[in-house]
Amino acid sequence: MAYLSVRNVSMAFGSLIANDDVTFDIEEGSIVGLIGPNGAGKTTLFNCISGICRPTAGTIHFDGVDITRSPACRTAGLGAVRTFQVVHPLQEMTVTDNVMVGAFLRHRKPAAARALANECISLCRLEDFCDKRAGSLTIGTKKRLEVARALATGARLLMLDEAMAGLTSTEVRESVELITHLKAKGLTLLVVEHIMEAIMPIADKLVVLDGGKKIAEGPPETIIRDERVVAAYLGAKFSRKMKSS
Numbered sequence: 001m002a003y004l005s006v007r008n009v010s011m012a013f014g015s016l017i018a019n020d021d022v023t024f025d026i027e028e029g030s031i032v033g034l035i036g037p038n039g040a041g042k043t044t045l046f047n048c049i050s051g052i053c054r055p056t057a058g059t060i061h062f063d064g065v066d067i068t069r070s071p072a073c074r075t076a077g078l079g080a081v082r083t084f085q086v087v088h089p090l091q092e093m094t095v096t097d098n099v100m101v102g103a104f105l106r107h108r109k110p111a112a113a114r115a116l117a118n119e120c121i122s123l124c125r126l127e128d129f130c131d132k133r134a135g136s137l138t139i140g141t142k143k144r145l146e147v148a149r150a151l152a153t154g155a156r157l158l159m160l161d162e163a164m165a166g167l168t169s170t171e172v173r174e175s176v177e178l179i180t181h182l183k184a185k186g187l188t189l190l191v192v193e194h195i196m197e198a199i200m201p202i203a204d205k206l207v208v209l210d211g212g213k214k215i216a217e218g219p220p221e222t223i224i225r226d227e228r229v230v231a232a233y234l235g236a237k238f239s240r241k242m243k244s245s
């Protein structure tokens with residue numbers, strides 16, 4: 001069985017089908033991009049995998065464990081952890097204390113939690129901000145803090161929901177570097193992203209949703225040529241640009 005196995009997952013909110021019979025696999029150590037137009041069901045699928053929503057049908061296995069009905073705390077404890085599109089750091093606490101909140105999921109003793117937090121802080125290049133109040137950070141730094149806090153929980157599968165939205169081009173580049181660095185460290189990443197120039201070069205595979213259904217899955221070079229994806233999301237102009245670059 002794949003590291004993450006999503007099988008025939010559907011999620012309905014009343015009569016609205018946000019995810020419709022979605023199936024895909026993620027191999028350990030890979031980067032998978034989850035893309036699609038607004039309202040396609042990407043965040044809902046993240047919520048189903050991370051235990052925030054319970055799918056109305058289908059199964060989800062992580063590292064051989066059935067997490068279909070696991071609450072978020074159990075799923076995170078197993079190592080499948082998500083970040084949020086809108087970041088919510090504990091504004092009045094310092095960067096170190098925010099990351100320690102994640103680390104306390106692994107370690108009860110403050111010294112051990114602090115050591116793990118410091119490792120994650122340096123991995124996310126936040127050393128210069130350790131004593132700063134989280135509320136005082138720029139959006140780009142807050143997003144890195146969100147990643148550091150998720151890592152500190154002991155994430156092995158890290159799910160990033162639009163980690164690059166609202167960032168400057170320099171911050172987007174830094175975020176891409178961080179994601180590839182985390183992959184090199186052995187993490188598996190599932191990334192929801194609208195910035196195609198950022199996700200295309202680093203993803204091993206893309207899964208494309210539209211109207212709740214999976215319409216395509218494959219390596220980026222195949223996806224940019226897929227007529228359904230071009231029609232539903234990428235647009236012909238963008239697809240030509242990516243093919244020629």
Ligand SMILES: Nc1ncnc2c1ncn2[C@@H]1O[C@H](COP(=O)(O)OP(=O)(O)OP(=O)(O)O)[C@@H](O)[C@H]1O
Nearest residue numbers: 013016017018036037038039040041042043044045
């Ligand atoms: N809690 C909810 N209750 C009712 N409808 C919901 C709920 N959450 C999501 N939806 C609906 O499900 C559909 C999919 O939404 P979702 O946020 O998963 O899409 P998305 O692909 O993440 O969109 P975006 O790219 O804009 O973030 C939308 O029609 C949305 O309005």
